Amino acid sequence: MPHSDDLLWGAISDLSRFSALLTMAELGLADHLAPGPLDSAELARRCGAHAPALRRVLRELASQDLVRPSGPDSYGLTERGAALRSDAPDSVRSSIRMLGEEGFWYAMGMLPATVRDGSSAFVKRYGHLYDHLAKNPSSSGMFDDYMRRRAIPLTEGLAKRYAFPATATMVDVAGGKGHILATVLHANPRMRGILFDLEHVTDHAARTLAAEGLSDRAEVVAGDFFAAVPAGGDVYLLASVLHNWDDEDAVKILRNVRQAMNPDGRVLILEVVLPDDEAPHLGKDIDLRMLAIFNGGAERSRDEYAALLGRADLTLGEVIEMGAGASLIEARPSDAPG
Known part of the structure; x- marks a missing residue:
């Protein structure tokens, strides 16, 4: 096991390493190096940088195997560094x-x-x-x-791993640009969908769904989920929504969903679910970002989600691991049959 001082100094060094990584991303170094190696002066010219300063960053990037020397004062892109190309599938x-x-x-x-x-x-x-x-x-x-x-990966996992009712109407609450709804509808050709979000988002969502050939199966509705959500849905999806809000606001959203849904409907919550132990977990890292950026936003444990759902007259059911640190939580009305 590493000595505690090694862990602490490693964390301190991570700040410098991330700053070099950020510089690589901001200046588009991977895009410039994709065709082949360049000397640092030419690379600096292409990305609008100060050559002596850039050389120092390249030295740090080389130590992370993101670039590698290919001659005197010349660098090429590594396989790891190629993930920073704008056109990389997993960029x-x-x-x-x-x-x-x-x-x-x-x-x-x-x-x-x-x-x-x-x-x-x-x-x-x-x-x-x-x-x-x-x-x-x-x-x-x-x-x-x-x-x-x-x-x-979460959207693809949702479409492949969750058994949606064949003819259901899914309401994607705060559905953004419509990519999740489109993926689910393509995977379930008899389903219909409603994308619900703020008015300034819905025009883009409508264009996305039209481009996906789904205008005849998907409706776009503008509104505020603190006031109400579209009624009559069989499935209500909340993807990366509740973690933006404190418990009181999260319960308000869930109560509005509970009031709107069909009696035998279900709620799907796609979020990080924190483990109950002290082991490292991506969700704990994300939780600190939520703490820093939102007043009240938080990642939650299974028990904390169960408590929120109970306050909205919903009962937590299956929790499906989706990968990338996220899980799919299924909930149903507390008085639902069976």
Whole structure:
């Protein structure tokens, strides 16, 4: 087992390593190096950087096997580094850029202040995350790409691993741009769908569903889930929604869903479920981001979700591991037959 000092100093070094990774992502180094190796002066010219400063970053990136020397003062892209190409199928470039975005970077750096008074330093400076993104189109674009890429394995897992009722109507609450709903409908050709989200999102969602050839099976409805959600659905999906809100707000959302759903309907919650032990888990890392960025946002354990659902007259049922740290929680009305 590593000595505790090694763990601590490793965590300290991780800040420098991530900063080099962020520089690689921001400057698009992987895209520039994709055709072949370049000397650092030419690479600096292509990405608009200061050559002596870039050389120092390349040295750090080489130590992480993201680039490798290919001659005197020349570097090429490694297989690991290729994951930062914009066109890579599993590209992590937008994810890295999003975590280094000004507001996110500030939020994590100010976590001690947030912990001191329990109120997000990010919110104090930037307001609610989605308001901040609305004011900053470039950040919003990065966030959308980050969320889309993060959702791909979860969305595919949802469509393949959950047995949807063959002729159900699914209401995707806060369904965003419509990618999850489209995937589910393609996998279940007799289902219909309703995408429900704020008005400024619904135009984009309608375009996505139309481009997927689903306009005849999917409806887009604008509204506020704190007021009400579309009634009469058989399945209500809440994907990465409840973790943005404190317990009281989460219960309000769930109660509105419970009131709207058919008597034999079900709620599907796609979120990280925290383990009950102290073992490392991706959800614990994400939970600190939620603490830093939202007032009241949190990842929760199975028991905590069961408690929220109970307050909304819903009963927790099956919990399916979906990979990538996430789980699918199924809930039904507490008075449902069987």
